[in-house]
Amino acid sequence: MAKRRKHQNPAHRRQPIGAPPGLILPRDGSQPSTITVFAFSSEDIYEASGVSVVEAHALVGQWPVVWVNVDGLGDASVLEQFGAAFGIHRLALEDITNRNQRAKVEEYGDVYFIVTPIFRFGEGLEDEQLCMILGANFVITFQEQPGGDCFDPLRTRIRNDVGQVRKRGSDYLMYSILDATVDAYFPLLERIGETLEDYEAAVLVRTSVAIVSNLHGVKRNLLTLRRAIWPLREAVNALVRDENPRITSDTRIYLRDCYDHIVRVMDLIETSRELGSDLTDLYLSQSSYRLNEVMRILTVFATVFIPLTLITGLYGMNFTTDSPYNLPELHWKYGYIYSLCLMAAVTATTLYYFWRKGWIGKDPNAGPPDGAP
Amino acid sequence: MAKRRKHQNPAHRRQPIGAPPGLILPRDGSQPSTITVFAFSSEDIYEASGVSVVEAHALVGQWPVVWVNVDGLGDASVLEQFGAAFGIHRLALEDITNRNQRAKVEEYGDVYFIVTPIFRFGEGLEDEQLCMILGANFVITFQEQPGGDCFDPLRTRIRNDVGQVRKRGSDYLMYSILDATVDAYFPLLERIGETLEDYEAAVLVRTSVAIVSNLHGVKRNLLTLRRAIWPLREAVNALVRDENPRITSDTRIYLRDCYDHIVRVMDLIETSRELGSDLTDLYLSQSSYRLNEVMRILTVFATVFIPLTLITGLYGMNFTTDSPYNLPELHWKYGYIYSLCLMAAVTATTLYYFWRKGWIGKDPNAGPPDGAP
C-alpha cells in the first residue's frame, strides 16, 4: 500500500480555515485547463479543442446543445471566467476546485450543479470526481485528468449520430454522461468480486499474512466506493423525482434506469462487504481450527513421550547397587524387556485415552453433514 | 465450490461501457428463443408452441387473455420484434437481456415490466430471473432456460380450468405466475433450515474445516437470496398499493397475500442468517473451549512430569562418590525408595494444586444450570 499524498487524504481541504466562502484556488497538483467543445444539432456537429471560455460561451445559443469539457483544474482564472460567462455560483466553483466532494445535485437558480465520483485502478483504487453544470442548452464538465476518461464511446456516438443523443436536449446529454460514469463502476465491482472469490478459495486451504492484509485492502476499497456512491444514489433519486422542467419526463425514464443501475451497484458493494466480513470470520474460524489441531498434535506427542522419558530417567539413576532395595529392576534378567513393556503399556494407555477423546484415529474432517448446500 | 463462469459474476454487464441505452445484445451462453402461447377465455383455450412473434401478437385481441412465454434469450432480433409488436420500451428490452437485474416493477406507458428472481439448486445455488410484461390482455414471460420451470402446475390448472385463472384477466394471470415463483422459494429455505440444524448438531460435537467451510457456503447462499428477494418485496408492495386500474381490486387482495408470502420468506432468510451467525459464534466458543481443554491437559501433564524427570536427572548425575558431600542419597540403603517417595510427594502436591484450581477431578461439564430452556 503506497503512502498516499497529502492532498489525497479524503479530509484534506484546499481552502484555509476561515477563508471567505467561494474562494477559488487551483487544485493542488493539477495541470492547466484544456477546454474542448462539442456543439451539435440533429443535423450537424462542431468540434474544437483548446478554445477559450469566451469562444465556448459564444457557441451557446447558436447550437441546440453545447458540451464544454474542461480537463485540468490547475488554473483558478479559467474557473473565474466560467463563473462570469455562464453565471455559475461561486460556491459551485469552490466545490469544483476541491477534491473529495460528496456526490450531489444542487440547483443554483436555473442551472444544476452535479458532482459524481469516478474511480480507476492505478496503484490501488484512485478516485476522482466529475463536476457537471447543466444549463438550458449546454453542459459543462470538469475533470482533473485529461486523457483516458470513460466518455470516448459517448463522443463516438455523438460524432456518428448513434442512438438518440443528437436528437435530444442538454438534459439527455447530461444523462448520457452520468450513465457512462455509472456503467464504469461495474467492471470495478466485477474485479473485486473475482478477487473475493480467489481469497475465499485461498482461506480454505491456508492462513497467511498476505491473505489477511489483501482482504483488508479490498474491504478498504469497498469502504471508499460505498462512501462515494451512497450519496450519488440520493442525488440521482432527487433528480428523478424533481419536478423541474429542465429535465423532460422522457429523459426522466432514462434517469430512472440510471438510478436503478446505481442501486444495483450499491447492492453489489453491500454484498461484497458482507462477503468480506464473512471471509474475515472464516479466516478466524480456520485459524482457530488450525491452532487447535497444532496444539492437539503437540499435546498428544508430549503426553505420550514425557512418561517414557521419565521411565528411562528412572532406570538411568545411579543409586548404589549395594542395597537390594535400590533399583532392583536393573538386576533382573529381563529388566530391559520389562522396561520396554512398561513403556509400551504406558503408551497404549495414553493413546487409548486420546482415542477415546476422539483426538486420534477418528478423522475429524470425516462425515460433516453432506456438503450441499 | 466450483469457480463460477464470468457471466455469472453478479457485477457482470453485457453492454460495454458507454453503449447507447437500450442496446439489445443476446444474453451470453443462452439458447435461441422458443415462443409458446396460451390463449384462453373461460370457455375455451388455444395452445401452440414454436410460433413467431407476429403470430403471437395476432392472438392478442382475439382472446381475453394471451400468455406468451419465451424460453431462451440468445436471439436479439426476437426481442426487437417483441418491442415493435407489443410496444415495449427499449430499456425494458435491454434489462431482459441482462442477467443479475434487481427485482422490480416499472410502468412504461400502459404496460408493466416486472422482474422476479428464480432459484434452483444445481451445483450450488443458481439464480435466474423471470421477466414479465403485463399488458391490457396479455402477459409475456421471458426466461433463459426452457425446461423444468415451476409453471407446469399453473399450465395444468389453466388447461383443466382449475381455480379462477381462466375466469379472470391478465392481471390475475400475472399474479398466478408471481405466486408460483414465490412459492418455489419455500422448499429452498426448508432445505437451508435443515442444513443449519444439521450443522448445529455437528458443531456441538466436533470442530472441523468442513463445518466451517460449509457453513460459510450456506451464509453465502443466504446473502444471495436476501439480495435478490429484498427488492422483490418492495416491488410487490408497490404493486399492491398502486392505484393503476390495470390491476383490479380483487386481484389486489391476492397480491397482498403474495406480498405476505414474500415477507415470510424475508423473515425466514433473516432468521437463518442470524442463526448462521450464531452458529459461527458457537463454533468459535466451542473451539476456544476445546483449546482450553487441550492446553489444560498438556499443562497438567507437563507440570506433573517435568519435576519428576528433574529428580531422575538429579540422581543420574555422575559426581564422584569419593566425596561424602556428593549425592549421598545414592548410597542410602533406601535411596531408591526415598526417591520414589519424593516423586510421589511432588506429584501429589502438583495434583492437589490443580485439583484446588478445579482443573482435574471436578467434571467441568457437570452441573450447568438445568438444560432447559
Added chain:
Amino acid sequence: MAKRRKHQNPAHRRQPIGAPPGLILPRDGSQPSTITVFAFSSEDIYEASGVSVVEAHALVGQWPVVWVNVDGLGDASVLEQFGAAFGIHRLALEDITNRNQRAKVEEYGDVYFIVTPIFRFGEGLEDEQLCMILGANFVITFQEQPGGDCFDPLRTRIRNDVGQVRKRGSDYLMYSILDATVDAYFPLLERIGETLEDYEAAVLVRTSVAIVSNLHGVKRNLLTLRRAIWPLREAVNALVRDENPRITSDTRIYLRDCYDHIVRVMDLIETSRELGSDLTDLYLSQSSYRLNEVMRILTVFATVFIPLTLITGLYGMNFTTDSPYNLPELHWKYGYIYSLCLMAAVTATTLYYFWRKGWIGKDPNAGPPDGAP
C-alpha cells in the same frame, strides 16, 4: 435438542408449488375439529360443545355475541363449511391451515382476520398460532391443539360475568382473547430471564460445553420469539389506529394497553438478546483469560525446570575422567552442592524475571477498580 419434525420446519408449506390460491388442505398431524360455542348477552349465556358449523352459525343473530372455538384442524371440510356459512375468504382459510404464518390483521370485506402466535415450553419452545375471525357479532378462533390453552380464565370470567366482557360486543371479546395470549408471553420471558441470570453466574466461574450450547439454545428461542412477536406489534398497532367502526373507540383504549404490553414483550426480548450476546462475549473473554492463565502456568513451569534438567543432563554425561578437562566438577568435593546451588541460582533468576513481568507473586485479580457499579 430433539430433531424437529418436517412440518415444524418454519419454511414448510403444506400447499404444493403452483397450487391454486385458497387451496384448503388439512394441517398435517392435526386432529379432527371440535367446535365449541359460547353465546352470551349481559343477562344470559349459552354454552355447547361438539356442535356442527350449521348449529354454530344459527346462534349468530340470536345472541349479541357468539364465540365459536375450533380445536384441531385435521378436517378440510369443516373449514370449507365455515367459509360458506360465515363468508370467510378462501385466502384466510388457506392461512388457517398453514402453520408458521406471520402474525397479522387483515380486512376481508366486513370481517377481520387475525393471526397471533402462541408458545409453550414442551421439549424445547413449541410455537403454535391462533387464528381469529372477528365479525359483527361473532368471534371464531381456530387452534391446532385442543386442551391446555390459556383461555380458561377468560371462559370462567364469561361464565361468572366478571369484568366487562359480557356487557360489550364482539370487539371486546376479540381484545380479551388477544390480551390473554399476550399475557402468556410474560412467564416465558420471565423463565428465559432467570435462565440467563443462571448462565451469567455460571460463566463467571467456569467454561464448559454445556454453557455454550445451552446459551445457544436460549438465543435460538429468543430468535423464534422475536420473529413471531415483531409482526404482532405492527398488526395490533394497525388495529389501534384503524378507523373501522367495527372496533369501538372504548375498546381501542384497551387495545392500546394490549399494544403497550406487546411493546414491553419486544423490549424484554431485545434486552435478553443483547444480554445473551454480552454473555457470549463474556464467555469468550473468560475463556481467553483462562487460556492465558493456563499458558502462563505452563510457561513458568517449563521455563523454570528445563534449565535445571539441562544441568542434571550435563553432569550425567559419561565423558572419560582420564582427561582433567572433562567434567572436572564431577571430581570436586562439593561438586554436588555446587550443582544444587547452580540450579537454585538459575531458578531464582528465572523466578525473578517472571516476578518482574508480574506473572507470579502479584495476584492478577487483586485490585481491579472497586467492584461497583
Added chain:
Amino acid sequence: MAKRRKHQNPAHRRQPIGAPPGLILPRDGSQPSTITVFAFSSEDIYEASGVSVVEAHALVGQWPVVWVNVDGLGDASVLEQFGAAFGIHRLALEDITNRNQRAKVEEYGDVYFIVTPIFRFGEGLEDEQLCMILGANFVITFQEQPGGDCFDPLRTRIRNDVGQVRKRGSDYLMYSILDATVDAYFPLLERIGETLEDYEAAVLVRTSVAIVSNLHGVKRNLLTLRRAIWPLREAVNALVRDENPRITSDTRIYLRDCYDHIVRVMDLIETSRELGSDLTDLYLSQSSYRLNEVMRILTVFATVFIPLTLITGLYGMNFTTDSPYNLPELHWKYGYIYSLCLMAAVTATTLYYFWRKGWIGKDPNAGPPDGAP
C-alpha cells in the same frame, strides 16, 4: 451480583394470565400507602401528611394546584379510592401496581397518565418507577419507596417560593417533577463514565477475571438504563408536540428543555455502551497480545534448551567403550569442552534465528507511530 428477587425480574407481571383488564392488586413486597398533600397558590401553601384520599380530593378546587404524593403501593383499596375520587381509568391504576412498566404518556379523557423510571445505586442498580396523574389543577404521584426520593429540593422550592413553580399551574408542577427525575440520571452516568475510565486504565496494564466481570456488570446496567430511558424520550417528545391545551405553550418550552436533557442522557448511554464494547475489544486484543507474548517466551525457551538436553543425553548414553565406534567423543581429551562448544553453537544458531524473526532483542513495543492522537 446478588440474585434478584422474583418480583424484580423485568418480565414479572403481578396479574395472573387471563385476569380481567384493570385488575388492581397490591404490589408485592410494597408497604402500605402514605398520602402527603401540597396545596399551594402564589400567596399561600398548605401541607399535610397521612391524609385520606377523600381529604386529598377535597383540597382540589379550593387551591389552584394540589400535589398529592402516594408512597407505598401495598394497598389496593387506596388505589380504588383514587380511581373513584379523581376519575382515573382502571387500566392506569393497573399499570401503577405493576413494576417494570415502560415510560409512557397516555391520555385518559381529560387527565394525563405519565410513567417515568427512577434509578438508584443500592447493591447494584435498582430501578423503580414514578407514576403521575396530571389533572386540571392537581398532580398525583405514586412511588413504591417512601424516603430518599429526589423531590426534596423541589418541595423546598415550593415551600420557599423559589423559581416559578408557585406562580404557575399543575402542568408546570408536572414539568418540575419530571425535570427532577431526569436530572437525577446525570450523576448515575457520571459515575458509570468514571468507572469505564478506570477500567480502560486497568485493561491496558493487566487482564483479570474481575475486569471482565465488572465490565459486564456495567454493560448490563447500561442496557437497563437504555431500555428504561429510550421510551421516556418518545413519551416526552409526544408531550412537547401535543396540542392539548392542558399544557400551556410556555410550559412547553420548559418541556422542550427537559426533552433535550433526555436526549443528552440517551447520547451518554449510547456513547458509554460503545465505549464498553470497545473496551471488550481492547480486552480481547490485549489478551491475545499477551498470549502471543507468553507463547513466544515458552517457544524460545523450549527451542533453545531442548537441543541442549539432547546433547547431554547423547553423551550420557552407556554404549560400551570396547568399540572405537561407540561414542569416541567421550574419550577425547577436550571432549567436555567440545560438547560445551557444540551447545554454545546450537544456542547461538537458535537465538540468531529468533532474532532474525524479531522475537528477541528488538523491543516489540518500541516505535509505534507517535502516541498522539
Added chain:
Amino acid sequence: MAKRRKHQNPAHRRQPIGAPPGLILPRDGSQPSTITVFAFSSEDIYEASGVSVVEAHALVGQWPVVWVNVDGLGDASVLEQFGAAFGIHRLALEDITNRNQRAKVEEYGDVYFIVTPIFRFGEGLEDEQLCMILGANFVITFQEQPGGDCFDPLRTRIRNDVGQVRKRGSDYLMYSILDATVDAYFPLLERIGETLEDYEAAVLVRTSVAIVSNLHGVKRNLLTLRRAIWPLREAVNALVRDENPRITSDTRIYLRDCYDHIVRVMDLIETSRELGSDLTDLYLSQSSYRLNEVMRILTVFATVFIPLTLITGLYGMNFTTDSPYNLPELHWKYGYIYSLCLMAAVTATTLYYFWRKGWIGKDPNAGPPDGAP
C-alpha cells in the same frame, strides 16, 4: 491518557438535582468574562474590547450588525445582564453555563439560540462549545477560553472588508462563524486519517500493546467527535429548512453549503470508525496468525526432539549387563552409530510428516492471489 478532571466528564452537570430551571451558575474552572464588540456597516467599522454589557447593548440599533463576543464564563452576573439587556431566555443562559451541551438550534421568541461544538488537540482531544445568540441585528458568541480561537481569519476579513460579510446582515455573520467552526473540523480528521494509515502500516508488521492502546484512543476520539457533530447536522439542517424570515433565502444557500460540509465531516468520521474497526479485526487476524506460527514452530521443535531425547534416555539406562537380554545394543560394535541412525530415521519421519502437512518447507506466505486490488 491523562485522567480527565471531574468537570470534563461528559455526564457532569453544574446545576444540582432539583435546582430551579434556568439557574445560572458560573462555569467551573472558567475565567471571568471579557466582552469584545465588532459593530460594522458596509462603510465603517467600530471595534472595542473590555466593554460592559450595557455599552455593548447600546451599539445595537446604531449599527446594522453588531457582533458581541464573550470569552470566559466564570461570572454569572454578566450572563444575567445579557439576559436582561438582550432578552435572552433563562433556559438558554443556563445552557451557556453548562459544558457538554448537544449541538442545537432553538428559537426563543425572535432570537435563535445556537450551540456548536469546538475541538482542539491539546493533551488528547479537548472539546469546548460555542454558544451563539442570533438577533435581528446582532450576534452574541460565548466561549470558555479566550485566546486561540478559529475566528481570527474571520475578524481579519471583517476588518479588511474581504468577501461579503460587511455587506450583509446578522444572519450571514452567524453563517460565517458557523462555517469557520465547521471548517476547523477538517484538519482534525485529516490528522486522524493519517494516524490510522500509520497504524495500518504498523499492524501489518508487528503486534504490540502500544498499537492496540493507541488505536483504542483514536476510536474513542472518533466516538467523541461523532457524538458532538451528529446533532449539529440535524440542527443546521433545521436552519436550512426553516421558513423563519430572520434568515434570508440567499444566506440559506450558504447554510446549505455549510450543511454539506457537516455531512462530509460525518461521512469522514463514519469511514474512519469503520476503518478503525477493520483495523481491530486486522490486528486480531494478524495476532491469531502469529500465534499459529509460534505454536507451529514450538510443535515442530518439540515433536522432532522429544523422541530423540527418549532414545538417548533409553541407552542411558543402567540395566546390569550381566543379562544378555538387557540393552544388548550397548554392546554392539556399531551401537552408537546404530543409535545415531535410529535418531536420523525418526527425525526424517517426523519432518516428512510435517512437510506433508505443509508446516515446513512450503512458504505459507507464497502465492496468495495476486496482490491487487
